[in-house]
Amino acid sequence: MAKKRSKLEIVHTILENIRARNGKIKPTHILYKSNLSYQMMETYLEELKQKGLIAELSVKRGKTNAKTYAITDKGLDYLDKYRLITEFAETFGLE
């Protein structure tokens, strides 16, 4: 059985996917790339938005406004220091 992903891993996957798409991504892409349910994805995106790791943008497509998410500097810093974060969590049993 596959190991349950930790919260830190899920956040990393979401942010890494946004960065891989030049820093901006549509929620549908996050959904299939991060392998989360729609509800879980919404919860994570809301939390990441509140914590300033991502920003929600509204991009005009024809007559409608499409929602996209962009990674912030704080989000890039998270990716940069991800190894330190996970190793600290693993060593001190915080995961």
Add this chain to the structure above:
Amino acid sequence: MVSFYLVPSWFFGFGIILEILFALIAFAVAVTAFRIYKISCQNEFRLFGFSFASISASYILIALINLLVVSEIGGGMQELSLSKITTLSLFGLYLHIFLFVSGLMVLCYTTLKLKNSKILILLIFMELFLILLSGNKAFAFFLMTALFLSFLIAHYASEYASRKNLRTFSILLSFVILLVARGALILSTRNYTGYVVSHLLELLAYSIILANLIFLLKHGKKKK
């Protein structure tokens, strides 16, 4: 006379230096945890930082108490006696106990992934009552720290069993040593060897924690 602990005179200064060293190591762990909280915004890192900051402050307090309050009783021994100290020093000693136990309590709360903050408030009140109402403060202090350290040991043992990570094992080992050190400290109310042994064991435990921290800070800079 109510003796909190006996200290051999030859070890007195060294003991204070060790306590300051433990405070610095605990503070370094707290600062790293706060730094990680700032990057990750995950609350468990902040709580972890608070727990080590609290432990660090408790060591500073006991170093100050030792420096200012411990009195010579002859025979090459010094003593921290509860019947001799002033109200202010007594308050400092109780604060030291409170900060140390609270640090371990928050550490348990964080590592056991409890989410209800009411549990933490309840535990803090229980701790306060135990400190204030207990007839034998030294024994109550030992009992509370032993209880929380045992829970932490059980947690790290299960973490090690599932991960087989050498660093998790070393943290488990350091908490086991801290528990033994606390056991030795309770003996120091009657025999000064307990004080020396407990400090040396604590030095070993904090050295392991420091080695892990240095490894993390060096290794963690590399990108995954």
